[in-house]
Amino acid sequence: MARTPGDLTPIPAQTVGPFFGFALPYEGGPDLVDRSHPQAVRLHGTVYDGEGAPVPDALIEIWQPDGEGRIPAEPGSLHRDGHTFTGWGRAAVDAVGHYSFTTVEPGPTAAGAAPFILVTVFARGLMDRLFTRAYLPEHTDALAADPLLASVPEDRRHTLIAARDDDGGLRFDIRFQGQDETVFLSYPNTPQVTGPVD
Amino acid sequence: MAEKPTDPDAAAASQEEIDAEIAQIHRDYESRKATDGEETSARLNFPPYRSSLLRHPTKSLHHADPEEIELHSPAFGHQDVSPLEADLTIQHHGEPIGERIVVTGRVLDGDGRPVANQLIEMWQANAAGRYMHKRDQHPAPLDPNFTGVGRALTGPNGEYTFTTIKPAPYPWKNHHNAWRSAHLHFSMFGTDFTQRIVTQMYFPGDPIFDLDPIYQSITDPKARDRLVAEYDHSVSQHEWNTGYRWDIVLSGSNRTWSEQEEH
Numbered sequence: 001m002a003r004t005p006g007d008l009t010p011i012p013a014q015t016v017g018p019f020f021g022f023a024l025p026y027e028g029g030p031d032l033v034d035r036s037h038p039q040a041v042r043l044h045g046t047v048y049d050g051e052g053a054p055v056p057d058a059l060i061e062i063w064q065p066d067g068e069g070r071i072p073a074e075p076g077s078l079h080r081d082g083h084t085f086t087g088w089g090r091a092a093v094d095a096v097g098h099y100s101f102t103t104v105e106p107g108p109t110a111a112g113a114a115p116f117i118l119v120t121v122f123a124r125g126l127m128d129r130l131f132t133r134a135y136l137p138e139h140t141d142a143l144a145a146d147p148l149l150a151s152v153p154e155d156r157r158h159t160l161i162a163a164r165d166d167d168g169g170l171r172f173d174i175r176f177q178g179q180d181e182t183v184f185l186s187y188p189n190t191p192q193v194t195g196p197v198d
Numbered sequence: 199m200a201e202k203p204t205d206p207d208a209a210a211a212s213q214e215e216i217d218a219e220i221a222q223i224h225r226d227y228e229s230r231k232a233t234d235g236e237e238t239s240a241r242l243n244f245p246p247y248r249s250s251l252l253r254h255p256t257k258s259l260h261h262a263d264p265e266e267i268e269l270h271s272p273a274f275g276h277q278d279v280s281p282l283e284a285d286l287t288i289q290h291h292g293e294p295i296g297e298r299i300v301v302t303g304r305v306l307d308g309d310g311r312p313v314a315n316q317l318i319e320m321w322q323a324n325a326a327g328r329y330m331h332k333r334d335q336h337p338a339p340l341d342p343n344f345t346g347v348g349r350a351l352t353g354p355n356g357e358y359t360f361t362t363i364k365p366a367p368y369p370w371k372n373h374h375n376a377w378r379s380a381h382l383h384f385s386m387f388g389t390d391f392t393q394r395i396v397t398q399m400y401f402p403g404d405p406i407f408d409l410d411p412i413y414q415s416i417t418d419p420k421a422r423d424r425l426v427a428e429y430d431h432s433v434s435q436h437e438w439n440t441g442y443r444w445d446i447v448l449s450g451s452n453r454t455w456s457e458q459e460e461h
């Protein structure tokens with residue numbers, strides 16, 4: 001039996017499973033800009049499970065404004081033309097759970113807003129995608145005024161803020177469980193079912 | 199409670215043990231549904247699906263008021279997706295083996311609005327239940343004429359159509375003699391990024407439904423039904439294919455929510 005007529009309840013999610021690697025990743029997916037772009041920055045990190053082991057079969061998507069805080073509306077994410085910033089990228093993790101994007105740092109979408117990259121996580125074993133935000137670390141005043149960060153307990157706030165590498169890159173690790181469990185987000189109109197939680 | 203094995207390939211439990219765990223969770227859900235509310239999606243923490251044990255958040259998701267970027271989605275166009283990519287049976291020189299099917303339907307948001315010109319991706323096992331993926335090593339044949347990956351852009355009314363081969367069930371190592379219900383993997387975008395979803399479409403009457411902890415991680419039977427396509431004879435074509443219809447409803451746009459809050 002399928003959906004009853006007139007029913008507008010959203011469909012449930014299901015895991016991406018183990019076999020997405022031949023289907024979802026694509027050439028150029030992790031490269032929102034070319035490495036030679038003057039503002040190119042690396043956003044990377046490792047996905048960890050509840051025992052601290054790297055997750056080798058996760059898929060990460062990012063979605064972000066451009067450097068001036070504009071929301072991209074141009075197509076072309078799947079066949080990048082080398083010029084257009086589309087704001088969206090997809091990267092599978094490698095055998096040691098590590099993902100890497102080349103992008104630009106997002107600008108604030110409103111005056112005084114704290115810029116962030118929206119990060120979406122998929123994996124075998126993960127029944128529904130998880131959302132989180134990777135905030136830029138240097139915007140201290142904006143971070144202090146950010147309503148989401150202010151609503152997160154102080155000891156968990158750091159999981160939402162990318163770390164600056166010595167080489168200028170942004171590091172954003174993702175932990176499903178454990179002491180530094182990443183803060184994952186829910187939105188008012190977006191049903192997600194956690195099952196039992198602590 | 200005894201520690202459950204977390205090695206996804208341990209295949210330690212019997213089907214009967216998995217069935218009993220699923221039944222217990224479903225009973226608990228039914229007994230609390232009236233007070234706790236209806237669950238419309240799959241549970242992240244669902245122990246009968248062993249791989250979820252170390253990969254589900256242990257804390258509640260944190261409420262976020264969506265900001266600008268979360269209220270928009272990336273755009274995709276004809277430079278991204280060729281119309282030919284919606285036919286998985288024409289990607290090689292020969293015809294793939296199996297039952298040719300057409301799967302069609304509409305993508306709507308939770309307010310019933312069509313999601314137009316948006317990317318929809320689909321991937322699957324072949325007619326023998328084998329994926330064209332190096333990690334799938336179970337002893338069933340690959341089909342040199344079938345890759346099992348399709349893409350499409352939805353039409354102006356949210357419509358999509360894939361032509362493909364009906365996939366077979368396949369074994370996995372969640373527990374001893376574990377089999378997945380036959381399914382197509384689907385990935386959708388909405389008009390807000392908060393509507394992003396990856397799921398699986400199933401075929402009506404699959405005998406493995408009750409035994410499949412991934413399908414049963416959706417505790418509510420009405421919600422499970424929403425992932426099952428229906429056979430539609432008007433989609434079948436004379437001497438060519440059988441047809442299935444599956445309408446996809448994404449979650450509601452959070453833009454509506456924001457506007458309501460402001461006014």
Ligand SMILES: [Fe+2]
Pocket residue numbers: 017019323381383
């Ligand atoms: Fe699958």
